[in-house]
Amino acid sequence: MLGIYIHFPYCVHKCFYCDFYSLEDFSTMNLFSDLLLKEIDIATHQFFPILQNVDTIYFGGGTPSLMNPAQLDKIINKIAKLYNISPDAEITLETNPGTIDQQFLKDFKYLGINRLSIGIQSFIDSELKFLQRIHSSQEAINTFNLARGIGFDNISIDLMYNLPVQSIGDMTYSISKAIELSPEHISAYSLIYEPDTPLQKAVKRGQIQPLDENIEANGFMNIIEQLTNAGYEQYEISNFAKDGKISRHNSKYWTYEPYIGFGPSAHSFLYPFRHWNIRSINKYIERLQNDILPIQGREEITFDEEIEENIMLGLRASGINIQELKDKYNVDILKILQQMYPQYNEYVQIDGKKARLTQRGYLLSDEIIIDIISKIKKQDIS
Numbered sequence: 520m521l522g523i524y525i526h527f528p529y530c531v532h533k534c535f536y537c538d539f540y541s542l543e544d545f546s547t548m549n550l551f552s553d554l555l556l557k558e559i560d561i562a563t564h565q566f567f568p569i570l571q572n573v574d575t576i577y578f579g580g581g582t583p584s585l586m587n588p589a590q591l592d593k594i595i596n597k598i599a600k601l602y603n604i605s606p607d608a609e610i611t612l613e614t615n616p617g618t619i620d621q622q623f624l625k626d627f628k629y630l631g632i633n634r635l636s637i638g639i640q641s642f643i644d645s646e647l648k649f650l651q652r653i654h655s656s657q658e659a660i661n662t663f664n665l666a667r668g669i670g671f672d673n674i675s676i677d678l679m680y681n682l683p684v685q686s687i688g689d690m691t692y693s694i695s696k697a698i699e700l701s702p703e704h705i706s707a708y709s710l711i712y713e714p715d716t717p718l719q720k721a722v723k724r725g726q727i728q729p730l731d732e733n734i735e736a737n738g739f740m741n742i743i744e745q746l747t748n749a750g751y752e753q754y755e756i757s758n759f760a761k762d763g764k765i766s767r768h769n770s771k772y773w774t775y776e777p778y779i780g781f782g783p784s785a786h787s788f789l790y791p792f793r794h795w796n797i798r799s800i801n802k803y804i805e806r807l808q809n810d811i812l813p814i815q816g817r818e819e820i821t822f823d824e825e826i827e828e829n830i831m832l833g834l835r836a837s838g839i840n841i842q843e844l845k846d847k848y849n850v851d852i853l854k855i856l857q858q859m860y861p862q863y864n865e866y867v868q869i870d871g872k873k874a875r876l877t878q879r880g881y882l883l884s885d886e887i888i889i890d891i892i893s894k895i896k897k898q899d900i901s
């Protein structure tokens with residue numbers, strides 16, 4: 520079934536490590552909200568001649584909780600007019616502590632938001648300061664408790680590790696604070712030095728020293744252990760859920776299911792095509808004011824890319840279906856693993872019909888995936 524992603528490109532403050540498309544200037548926000556409805560209309564009629572069933576909607580950004588509930592209402596109504604939304608659809612809103620109050624949370628819940636993803640990142644104030652986040656640890660806890668009190672029963676917390684200012688003990692502390700709150704879902708992302716961000720420039724200038732690789736690796740292993748001991752299942756390299764409350768929307772990205780994205784910089788995957796929107800609010804506005812979709816690029820996925828993506832996404836998430844890979848792409852993943860790593864079960868375990876990474880495998884996932892793909896490319900898999 521189809522997933523819908525809405526990109527809301529505004530934030531109170533631009534964090535110095537962030538490479539998502541987001542703006543601190545809100546002057547275009549009202550116009551954007553109107554044109555977003557137009558984009559949804561035009562794109563839907565262009566891409567889907569028949570009514571589509573939708574089972575996930577994800578409001579991401581940016582900080583979509585800055586949206587006025589009336590704006591959110593209009594978007595949900597527009598989608599409901601053009602799509603068949605399943606009664607049990609997962610409807611997620613990303614929110615940042617310090618941007619939302621009790622009334623907004625109540626309104627969002629009333630409008631149908633049934634899952635919150637809270638960008639907490641850390642429970643240590645000095646780390647939040649380093650990341651240039653606008654909230655404190657206490658505000659993060661307050662936002663979580665407010666949401667729980669209102670009745671949100673599917674909450675995800677985002678945390679970051681591998682910060683240059685962090686010790687393994689600091690990573691453990693934030694994870695244990697998150698576990699204390701008992702969210703249904705925790706995402707733990709390693710800090711990435713994205714090109715051209717102020718963070719990366721500071722590293723280049725020698726003002727910031729990235730964390731030692733061994734500390735990152737040990738920290739990651741600790742995080743997995745802490746979360747699995749607390750009853751969270753690691754169903755993707757950075758994502759952990761309890762009681763089966765995985766992110767159904769994000770899982771679409773990892774299992775090759777279709778999704779359509781609206782808003783500047785949003786990506787869509789409608790097999791075998793992928794397309795992405797312009798990363799500029801002014802061009803986005805200009806295009807839509809002229810009734811033109813703000814699509815910047817479109818590509819057809821080749822057969823080779825499809826194999827590579829299936830392997831990469833499957834291994835990073837909950838595994839690759841061994842037989843399906845053989846039937847569909849003539850790739851014998853077990854044979855490849857046996858040839859490459861005689862002790863492969865240290866990195867990959869066979870879990871029913873699937874080959875999936877072990878905890879150690881997750882740690883070395885990039886190298887393992889590159890090895891497998893280059894082996895397939897060389898076509899010496901027989």
Ligand code: SF4
Nearest residue numbers: 530533534537580581
């Ligand atoms: S709040 Fe999130 S989207 Fe906004 S600038 Fe910070 S990291 Fe980027």
